[in-house]
Amino acid sequence: MMDHAHDLACVREATDRLLTAVAELDNASLAEPSRLPGWSRGHVLAHLARNADALVNVLQGRPMYASAEARDADIARDAARPLEAQVADVRESADRFQAAGDAPADWSRTVELRNGVTDSASRVPFRRWAEVDLHHVDLGIGYELEDLPAEFLEREAAFLTQRFSGHPDVPATRVTDGTRVWTTGREGGTPGVTVTGRPADVVGWLAGRRAGTALTVDGGELPKLPPL
CATH class of the missing domain: 3.30.1050.20 (Nonspecific Lipid-transfer Protein; Chain A)
Structure with a gap:
């Protein structure tokens, strides 16, 4: 089984790196295109926040998203927010994920993600780590694949x-x-x-x-x- 506690610590470090970098941006730069087709930097940050909440749902036995359409609508709704709101949402949703990860649980249990995909609960923190670090790269603000741990x-x-x-x-x-x-x-x-x-x-x-x-x-x- 994976070391979920270690991975939760790595998620915290990756989130801190992301938030420190994003704090140097401004509202105009959030509206600029990210490296993901069709998404601005604001879309990427909105997705990261909603993904944290979705993974809380997974850890607590609820559907990851209400539907694919609801997931996309939430990202579109939140993408145009100003920097202060984006940073606060990424930070607060990350805190909710960490709290869910710190709660006593059977980490060997099987959980369900999107599209019927199942996995061990112990791998959810690593999945979140991948979301945070890869999407940090996707922002196109100086953090590259070569900078990944x-x-x-x-x-x-x-x-x-x-x-x-x-x-x-x-x-x-x-x-x-x-x-x-x-x-x-x-x-x-x-x-x-x-x-x-x-x-x-x-x-x-x-x-x-x-x-x-x-x-x-x-x-x-x-x-x-x-x-x-």
Whole structure:
């Protein structure tokens, strides 16, 4: 089982980094495009706040979101708020998530996320860590994939290769950062494609943040990955 207490501490650190960086922005910069198509920086911050509350729902046995439409509507509603309101919401929702994480619980239990996805409760804090740190990068305000903690890059590569493992549209693939090796894609047979790159470039490709042009591919073409 994962160390949820350690991951909760990492979430706090990642949230503090994000809030410190965002506090240097202004209202005009929040309205500018983020690196996510169709989303401003305000959309990203609104999503982070609502995701924290959604994961509280997960930990407390409620549906993550009322519906996909309600999730999107909440983000659209909150995206245009001024900086002060955005920062307060991200901070207060993060505090609610930490409180839910600190409550006594059976961390080995299975919880349900979006679209019928299930996971161990112990992995929810890591999922939140990924949300905070990757979306910090998505803001495009100076925090890059190369700035992500080494532990996070290693674990996120493992998490995402596991996520695509067995996917019928992804060829059997060997992924390595030069030190660690993961396999992903269709099951059955030896992976015919090997993808090699720096940890930041590997995670960037797996997470849909980079096209993979900095990666080395042997045995075929760089696999096209489905959206997360």
